[in-house]
Amino acid sequence: MSTATVGRSPTLTMQSLSPTTFPDDLAALMPRYDGFLLDQWGVLHDGIRPYPGAVAALEMLRRASKRVIILSNSGRRGAENAAQLAKFGFARDLYDEVVSAGDDARDALAARDEPFHRALGRRCLLLAREGEAHLAQGLGLDLVDDVALADFILLMTMDPPRQSVAGWMSLLEAASARRLPMVCANPDMHRASPDGGLQEAPGLVARAYEQLGGIVRYHGKPESRIYRTCLAKLGLDRSRVVAIGDSLAHDIAGAQGAGIDSVFIGGGIHRGEIVWDGASMDPASCLALFARAGRSPTYALPLLG
Numbered sequence: 001m002s003t004a005t006v007g008r009s010p011t012l013t014m015q016s017l018s019p020t021t022f023p024d025d026l027a028a029l030m031p032r033y034d035g036f037l038l039d040q041w042g043v044l045h046d047g048i049r050p051y052p053g054a055v056a057a058l059e060m061l062r063r064a065s066k067r068v069i070i071l072s073n074s075g076r077r078g079a080e081n082a083a084q085l086a087k088f089g090f091a092r093d094l095y096d097e098v099v100s101a102g103d104d105a106r107d108a109l110a111a112r113d114e115p116f117h118r119a120l121g122r123r124c125l126l127l128a129r130e131g132e133a134h135l136a137q138g139l140g141l142d143l144v145d146d147v148a149l150a151d152f153i154l155l156m157t158m159d160p161p162r163q164s165v166a167g168w169m170s171l172l173e174a175a176s177a178r179r180l181p182m183v184c185a186n187p188d189m190h191r192a193s194p195d196g197g198l199q200e201a202p203g204l205v206a207r208a209y210e211q212l213g214g215i216v217r218y219h220g221k222p223e224s225r226i227y228r229t230c231l232a233k234l235g236l237d238r239s240r241v242v243a244i245g246d247s248l249a250h251d252i253a254g255a256q257g258a259g260i261d262s263v264f265i266g267g268g269i270h271r272g273e274i275v276w277d278g279a280s281m282d283p284a285s286c287l288a289l290f291a292r293a294g295r296s297p298t299y300a301l302p303l304l305g
Contacts, residue, residue, distance in 0.1 A: 020264075020290060021299050022283055026057050029242065029263070029299065030064055035234040037255075038095070039221075039245035040072040040081065041191050042268030043304055048194040050088045051267065053305020058094040067234050068095040071243065073220040073250060075102035075128070075135065075156035075186040075202060099230055101220025102135060102156055105185035108219065109139045109154075116217045120181060121151025127168065127205070128156040135185075147174040153182040155206060160199045165208050172205070176212040187218045188250060190269055198269060221245070222254030231258070244304065246270065248293040256295065264290075264297035265304060279303075 023029055041047060044054045061068055074081050078098035086092060112118045124141040126133060135156045136143060144150050153175055175182070184206040190198040206216045220226055231238060242261045245251020246268020255262035266274050266281045273289050275282035281302050290296050 020287065020297055022281075022286075023299055023301065026263075026301065026304060027060065030061070030066065033066070033240055033242045033261070035067040035069070035236045035241040036061055037069050037071040037230055037241065037243040037260075038304075039243075039247070039251050039265075039268075040070055040074065040085070040098075041188075042246035043244060043265050044070075044085070044090060045088045046194045047191070050090070051303055051305070053303060055089050055094075055305075057305035058090060062094055067236065069230050069233060070095050070098040071221065071226070071230055071245075072098060073101045073186050073188045073203075075105075076100060076132075077106075077135070078103050097233070099226060099233070101187065101226065102185045104223075104226045104229065105154075105156075105183055105219035106135075106139060108225070109141070109183065116181070117183075120183070123149055123151040125150035125153045125175070125180075126156065127153060127158075127171075127202075129159040129163070132157055147171060147178065147180070150175070150178075150180055152180055153209075155182055155184045155186070155202050157186065158200065158202045158205065160201075164200055165205050168205055169208070172209050172212055172214070176209065176214045180214070182206060182209055182214055182216045184216050184218045185220070187220050187223070188247065221247075221250040222257055224257055227254060227258035227260075231260075242298070248290070248295040248297075252293075252295045252297045255297075261298040264300040265302070266300060267303045 072081055078100050081098045081100055082092060108117050122142050123144050124136060125147060126136050126143055128135055136154055184202060186202040188201040189203040191201045193199045210216050234241060238260045242263060243251060243255035244263040246265040252262050252264055275285035279302055286300050
């Protein structure tokens with residue numbers, strides 16, 4: 001396994017960070033792990049097309065009989081994400097299943113076995129893309145369109161730029177005035193767009209609501225609940241599991257909180273914060289980014305494949 005390891009630098013770190021290893025490729029990590037938790041957006045695809053080598057990387061994992069779960073902060077159902085992945089060329093037999101933040105939130109709302117969810121009423125104001133009211137079905141909820149009638153807000157999906165933080169601000173202000181709790185089923189604040197830029201994501205709406213004084217319960221990465229679900233499905237010791245993602249605040253922080261190793265993919269939402277030499281990342285710029293974020297992934301790769 002050919003790797004380059006860059007150690008801690010006192011000029012870069014604000015807290016004690018472990019060294020990050022920069023492997024040659026994903027294949028170098030395969031002998032070390034049996035289970036792989038793969039982020040979707042920013043690692044496998046950009047919302048329009050798969051990233052170069054991503055399909056081949058999953059094919060390689062499956063040939064080696066590795067367990068693969070797509071762990072996504074999408075507010076959509078796992079089955080809907082699987083259908084989208086198929087359109088990008090990721091055949092269903094390339095992974096075991098999709099575990100989504102949306103399903104995590106729906107499971108919690110259906111079970112009502114945690115104090116926060118148990119205290120919620122049944123009248124729900126849903127924030128989602130047009131035509132996605134089905135995401136709140138089967139939970140015993142009464143969907144309302146008026147903040148004045150709602151017991152809580154369920155934030156599932158977002159269609160930027162048609163839907164935006166600014167566009168929802170008056171609704172959020174009215175909800176905050178009524179002290180309505182919010183369930184956020186996608187904590188991502190941004191997602192990588194096909195043009196290389198960033199688009200708003202539901203987590204940014206939830207953060208804006210918190211700034212107004214609203215109370216938010218997040219589902220998905222980096223929250224611990226979804227990692228417990230994934231580890232139970234894998235049935236592996238966490239020392240044999242690695243999480244791969246492009247977000248330091250969600251993928252890397254979540255993996256660290258769950259006590260599992262992580263791989264940072266530089267070609268996703270942090271691409272513009274890294275110095276590049278063609279397709280290669282500059283390790284020093286990566287370490288500076290990690291230090292600013294207070295996160296230290298176990299490994300770093302430019303892309304999955």
